[in-house]
Amino acid sequence: MVRNALQRLLQSVLVLLGAALLVFLMLRIIPGNPAAVLMGEHADATVIKRMTEELGLDQPVLVQFFRYIADALRGDFGTSFSLGKPVSELMASAFVNTLILALFASAYAWILGIISGVIAAVKKNSLPDRLFMGASLLGVSMPVFMAAMLLQFFLGYQLKWLPIAGTSDWTGFILPAIALGWNSAGSVARLVRSTLLEILEEDYIDTARAKGRGQMGVLMVHALRNAMLPVITMMAIQLSGMLSGAVITETVFSVNGIGRLAVQAISSRDIPLLQGTVLFSAAIVIIGNYVADSLYNVLDPRIRKEA
């Protein structure tokens, strides 16, 4: 079990290094010297040459890469071309916003998803079941930007309940959180419903009923506990997805998070910033997958015994 966990940890670190190398190479393929871009159109050749040396861009790519990794391990991701601040500092403040948004979104998505999924499963084919599943289908199929714009239009513009964009206070996080969590709520509800329906057919549920357990007891103690297994891993993966930067949601609602930072980096051709944000996001996804897999192993006694 411990050996397995360590093995997977090592593999995750290797994947992260590979991801870093891939991003590094991709951003080096682009024609044009970043130093020249940085200095502007009118800089003369000697200045550009000095800048190139200063940034280490005259070194072989692999040397640059290992230097970058060594710096990154010390928390130094270089300096943003466009904003002139250390990338690590920019990412840290952006991550706070992304974190608040992700926690808001996932909390509401999970509560809504689990409750409506359970009701839908217990009252299969009833009106609430159809309503919830219809709504969750909308959640799964609606592009995030659509949901975001509809929220802005109705709750922000017409009813004026909540700010349309910006996060000057915590109410600014509500609309983006609803937009971001809508999708997850839908998929959690569907997953809870289908696993619960499967489990309610199992023999041990009949046994529990035969022992005289009430409906609530059967549901909470016997069914839901087992149904949560796939749901929890799905939630871990969803959370890491949100934490790695909700590009669209953050852009539409002007939330200064990791995803918006990446978009800004692209539009201002800011390579260190882009590199930093993309790597950071990949790291979050990799950690999320690792945690999800570990949770699965820890929570499922069948796998626990095998390992």
Added chain:
Amino acid sequence: MLSNRERKIVERFEKSRKIQSAGSLRSQIGEEETFFTMMRRMARENKLAVFSAIVILLIILAAILAPVLTPYSYSDMDLMNRLSPPSSAHLFGTDEAGRDILTRLLYGARVSLLTGVVPTIMSMLLGALLGVVSGIYGGWLDDLIMRLADITLAFPSMLLAMVIMYMLGDGLINVFLTLALVNWASVARIVRAQTLQLKKTEFVEAARVIGVRRGKMIFRHILPNCLPTLIVLFTLNVPAAILTESSLSFLGLGLQPPSASWGLMVNSGRQYLYAAPWLSLAPGIAIMVSVLAFNFLGDGLRDVLDPYQKK
């Protein structure tokens, strides 16, 4: 390492494989079931999938027949009629340059369908090939391909698409390439897992014993047996590609005006969201309808093509 979702697909496949190798599949269904009879069965059992197939056909027809269906051209401006609400002359209203929105939707369907289908075919070909090679040859090649897949999947797909677009630059072909490069990895992993399962079956064993070469084995025995899964994956990956393209265009990183992709239309309508919401709403609904239709069809196909799921 497979994700839980992928593991589920593989597990289901393993079980279906067991049924098949026991020779009970055909008898279980009753008779030899051809692709055609399977489709008939789906038509009988799953009305929603049939309805979705019809919707998809209608969208394809509308995209092809766009010039016949509408009297306007997709770039004709009419500045006297800017931002006019839906009316009998303009069923879905006009946009900020007085262009007919329905017309642009029809032409946009061409772009959006293409960006759904072409990159998906590319990523399926690439993924299937790499997955099969990985599973058949094993060894360092397998390790290399699978680590590449792991690395690709480590990025949030939206961010990876943004970086690749940034690297390649604008243009329709580059959008195709980007979407293909983002989506090949999960196809490769699923096909590899299937290949490993197929390698254990008697008929592949038999083929190997009589000396069928590995190259031939791939095309004769492995890939044809992966086909049902590939068909299902195709119908589920097309809407994903449409969504990614529209998100990229929405951010202004995908296609550039004056092309009329649905995502681009939503994006340009965003500035007029409060004065003329139909600008963004119409293409947004078009995206949703087509994504839903493909997903329903994919679910329906999975139900008939996947022998284990059938009750």
